[in-house]
Amino acid sequence: MGVLEVRDVSLTLGDKQILKDLSVDFWEGHIHAIIGPNGAGKSTLASVIMGLPGFTDIAGDVILDGRSLQDVPVDERARRGITLAWQEPARFEGLRVDRFIAAGARDRGTATVRNALEKVGLDPDKYMQRAVDKTLSGGERKRIELASILAMRPRIVLMDEPDSGIDVEALERIFETLREMKSGGVTVILITHSMAVLRQAEHAFLMCNGRLLDKGSVEKISGYFENRCIPCDHTNMPVAEEAAELGVALQDDEGAPA
Amino acid sequence: MSAVDLARSLLDSVAEFGGHAAGDDVAHLEVHGNEVVGAHLVPGLQIETQEIEDGIEAHIVVERGTRLLKPVHMCFGLLPQTGMQHIVMDVEIREEASASVLAHCTFPNAVDVTHAMDAEIRVEPGAEYRYFERHVHGPDGGVLVVPKAKVHLGEGARFRTEFELLKGRVGAMDIDYEVTCEAHAVLEMIARLIGRGADSIVIHETGHLVGEYARAVLQSHMALRDTARAEVFNTITAAAAYARGHVDCKEIVQEQAVARAVPIVEVRHPKAHVTHEAAIGSVDSRQLQTIMSRGLTEDDAVELIIEGLLS
Numbered sequence: 001m002g003v004l005e006v007r008d009v010s011l012t013l014g015d016k017q018i019l020k021d022l023s024v025d026f027w028e029g030h031i032h033a034i035i036g037p038n039g040a041g042k043s044t045l046a047s048v049i050m051g052l053p054g055f056t057d058i059a060g061d062v063i064l065d066g067r068s069l070q071d072v073p074v075d076e077r078a079r080r081g082i083t084l085a086w087q088e089p090a091r092f093e094g095l096r097v098d099r100f101i102a103a104g105a106r107d108r109g110t111a112t113v114r115n116a117l118e119k120v121g122l123d124p125d126k127y128m129q130r131a132v133d134k135t136l137s138g139g140e141r142k143r144i145e146l147a148s149i150l151a152m153r154p155r156i157v158l159m160d161e162p163d164s165g166i167d168v169e170a171l172e173r174i175f176e177t178l179r180e181m182k183s184g185g186v187t188v189i190l191i192t193h194s195m196a197v198l199r200q201a202e203h204a205f206l207m208c209n210g211r212l213l214d215k216g217s218v219e220k221i222s223g224y225f226e227n228r229c230i231p232c233d234h235t236n237m238p239v240a241e242e243a244a245e246l247g248v249a250l251q252d253d254e255g256a257p258a
Numbered sequence: 259m260s261a262v263d264l265a266r267s268l269l270d271s272v273a274e275f276g277g278h279a280a281g282d283d284v285a286h287l288e289v290h291g292n293e294v295v296g297a298h299l300v301p302g303l304q305i306e307t308q309e310i311e312d313g314i315e316a317h318i319v320v321e322r323g324t325r326l327l328k329p330v331h332m333c334f335g336l337l338p339q340t341g342m343q344h345i346v347m348d349v350e351i352r353e354e355a356s357a358s359v360l361a362h363c364t365f366p367n368a369v370d371v372t373h374a375m376d377a378e379i380r381v382e383p384g385a386e387y388r389y390f391e392r393h394v395h396g397p398d399g400g401v402l403v404v405p406k407a408k409v410h411l412g413e414g415a416r417f418r419t420e421f422e423l424l425k426g427r428v429g430a431m432d433i434d435y436e437v438t439c440e441a442h443a444v445l446e447m448i449a450r451l452i453g454r455g456a457d458s459i460v461i462h463e464t465g466h467l468v469g470e471y472a473r474a475v476l477q478s479h480m481a482l483r484d485t486a487r488a489e490v491f492n493t494i495t496a497a498a499a500y501a502r503g504h505v506d507c508k509e510i511v512q513e514q515a516v517a518r519a520v521p522i523v524e525v526r527h528p529k530a531h532v533t534h535e536a537a538i539g540s541v542d543s544r545q546l547q548t549i550m551s552r553g554l555t556e557d558d559a560v561e562l563i564i565e566g567l568l569s
Contacts, residue, residue: 052547078553090544093508094479095566103562104552131566145548152552 009060033201081155105151116147138165265296313344335364383412399427411443428457441469453486467501482515496530505534
């Protein structure tokens with residue numbers, strides 16, 4: 001049993017079913033990756049786990065430490081240790097970096113803020129008084145968001161596309177931070193369609209069209225993703241499902257029926 | 259109450275905002291109703307005051323070339339629940355002079371108080387004047403605030419004014435500032451307010467860019483809740499080459515509050531350029547969710563977002 005369990009979760013938004021009977025376990029102090037093509041439902045799953053408005057009317061359950069999170073609002077989930085880093089961090093006009101980082105910090109002192117900024121490779125003297133607004137690049141805001149998460153000291157971190165808008169050097173710093181968090185016992189869940197991000201994980205889950213296609217080691221999932229998902233020209237339609245719809249018998253790579 | 263006690267009481271009401279700095283090198287002026295209850299001048303600064311029936315007239319001069327290194331502290335106010343205070347101000351910042359004013363206007367017990375200001379301000383060529391006005395009102399909003407100013411900026415002059423009311427209820431407010439900018443003059447007008455209850459806020463800010471390379475930024479940031487109402491009329495006219503202006507109005511509206519922004523941009527020269535942006539709405543949901551996902555309640559998250567907007 002994992003520290004965080006997603007149990008038989010389905011979610012329909014409008015007339016479209018986004019998540020279909022999804023079950024996933026996340027293990028304490030491990031780095032997980034949820035990988036899949038765009039539109040597979042990965043970010044939606046993160047929103048469901050975080051309990052964001054519009055993503056709470058689910059079938060199934062999300063369970064933390066053996067207790068259901070049903071009816072637990074986002075801020076309470078955060079106080080229980082779950083947090084989310086967005087693919088595109090929000091901009092806050094006028095709100096200073098130090099205030100933003102300190103807001104959710106366990107210890108709101110200046111030393112915590114400085115330490116968090118240093119860990120993500122940003123000079124506190126240059127950034128603390130700046131605003132978290134459009135004067136910062138997307139990559140800077142991403143690192144500041146990560147600093148705010150470090151200061152919060154959560155138990156479970158959902159990171160949606162951590163490499164989006166980040167240069168190579170900064171990305172390596174983020175990966176290093178992830179490993180530090182893991183060594184501190186934090187459970188990390190990476191949402192990605194990037195092989196580079198996937199390789200940071202210890203366990204991987206492959207999603208397609210709102211379903212869990214496979215799970216296991218990063219090597220196994222990355223092989224499948226690279227060979228089957230990346231070249232695949234269907235749109236979020238697992239091969240078997242597409243074949244069934246088309247009434248076609250599938251064959252595996254050796255020519256045997258799949 | 260003696261003048262000293264009145265001055266002390268006025269300053270006590272603004273103590274949480276830092277009050278007034280002390281020292282021989284810091285100029286200050288305290289006015290309660292129509293009575294000057296404290297004053298101190300520094301070299302290069304002249305302040306002449308005259309009591310009138312419901313307030314004072316003040317003639318303020320910063321002499322040519324004088325650079326006041328420390329802000330002049332001013333405090334205007336009324337401690338009783340009812341009354342009127344009318345400040346008639348004539349300000350001259352002479353050539354190449356520089357001065358900052360930190361003004362507190364305090365009405366902590368107001369139930370039915372009117373505070374009016376009529377100002378004529380001349381900032382001569384190459385001079386600089388910064389005026390920061392913070393209002394401290396009580397919880398009942400019983401204040402009518404009517405500040406009006408006509409400002410003229412000479413060539414290369416700079417004028418920055420900030421108006422802030424974040425503590426207590428606004429009551430009713432009608433701000434009207436009009437500034438004319440000669441060549442290379444720079445104007446910044448910033449208003450930051452929180453409206454609560456049945457507060458009513460009307461802002462008219464106008465900048466006329468009549469000289470080449472004159473520049474102006476008019477900025478109004480507000481947060482409104484309950485049944486507060488605000489109307490912001492920001493106008494920039496540009497009638498000279500390379501004049502540049504920008505109008506920025508941002509308002510967060512909660513509950514039954516109503517906000518209206520009317521930016522007016524008038525360009526009369528093909529080489530002038532003026533822009534505007536206005537954003538009025540509820541608190542941005544992504545901002546809210548980000549902060550709540552760090553463990554803050556919705557109310558605390560909204561407060562933090564508003565703190566940023568009004569900073």
